[in-house]
Amino acid sequence: AQTVTQSQPEMSVQEAETVTLSCTYDxxxxxxxxxxxxQPPSRQMILVIRQEAYKQQNATENRFSVNFQKAxxxxxxxxxxxxxxxxxxxxxxxxxxxxxDKLIFxxxxxxxxxx
Amino acid sequence: xxxxxxxxKFQVLKTGQSMTLQCAQDMNHEYMSWYRQDPGMxxxxxxxxxxxxxxxxxxxxxxxxVSRSTTEDFPLRLLSAAPSQTSVYFCASSFGGLGYTFGSGxxxxxx
Numbered sequence: 001a002q003t004v005t006q007s008q009p010e011m012s013v014q015e016a017e018t019v020t021l022s023c024t025y026d027x028x029x030x031x032x033x034x035x036x037x038x039q040p041p042s043r044q045m046i047l048v049i050r051q052e053a054y055k056q057q058n059a060t061e062n063r064f065s066v067n068f069q070k071a072x073x074x075x076x077x078x079x080x081x082x083x084x085x086x087x088x089x090x091x092x093x094x095x096x097x098x099x100x101d102k103l104i105f106x107x108x109x110x111x112x113x114x115x
Numbered sequence: 116x117x118x119x120x121x122x123x124k125f126q127v128l129k130t131g132q133s134m135t136l137q138c139a140q141d142m143n144h145e146y147m148s149w150y151r152q153d154p155g156m157x158x159x160x161x162x163x164x165x166x167x168x169x170x171x172x173x174x175x176x177x178x179x180x181v182s183r184s185t186t187e188d189f190p191l192r193l194l195s196a197a198p199s200q201t202s203v204y205f206c207a208s209s210f211g212g213l214g215y216t217f218g219s220g221x222x223x224x225x226x
Binding site: 004033035042043044045047050091093100101102103104105106107108 | 146147148150155156157158159160163164165171173203205207209213214215217219220
């Protein structure tokens with residue numbers, strides 16, 4: 001069974017600095033999708049970034065980028081120029097690409113941003 | 116506004132009561148799913164559906180029923196509420212599983 005591990009329960013960063021959140025996963029599949037979701041105190045789940053495993057290039061969305069290491073089964077999220085609004089829980093998630101709808105989530109990392 | 120609508124936002128139940136959490140989406144997404152979020156455990160899949168008339172179990176299905184009679188609606192039924200079902204519940208929909216839209220969640224307390 002696939003599993004997703006986020007080993008950092010909490011992280012902190014100073015405003016305008018860069019922070020990296022870690023995620024590792026375990027799967028025997030060769031094709032899959034990986035996601036990072038943000039959950040602010042409003043508890044709304046917001047998609048930050050998505051990576052398809054067949055793509056070599058790391059996904060980027062504005063200040064958010066990933067370091068996808070397929071062989072190492074690692075999928076870290078880098079937040080550049082951190083802003084106060086980035087403070088939230090961040091969840092890493094895995095999904096097989098077939099006719100299923102199973103997102104497997106990690107336990108989350110709480111990010112604090114200090115001015 | 117387009118999106119996933121969950122009702123109610125808050126609910127308190129007594130042990131043994133039953134209730135239905137409603138979920139509706141207006142994006143014509145085929146895939147819909149229910150998750151529960153407990154402290155320190157992330158989100159765990161309860162049930163999911165890949166189209167009208169098709170449902171399947173997720174990681175923690177016991178004590179919950181679902182049905183999918185239309186593309187738009189995917190209600191979650193608690194048959195006999197237990198304190199262990201105290202949680203925050205999220206409904207999500209997606210088109211082909213490439214991007215998920217989540218509802219705003221239902222905080223359920225069972226006393």
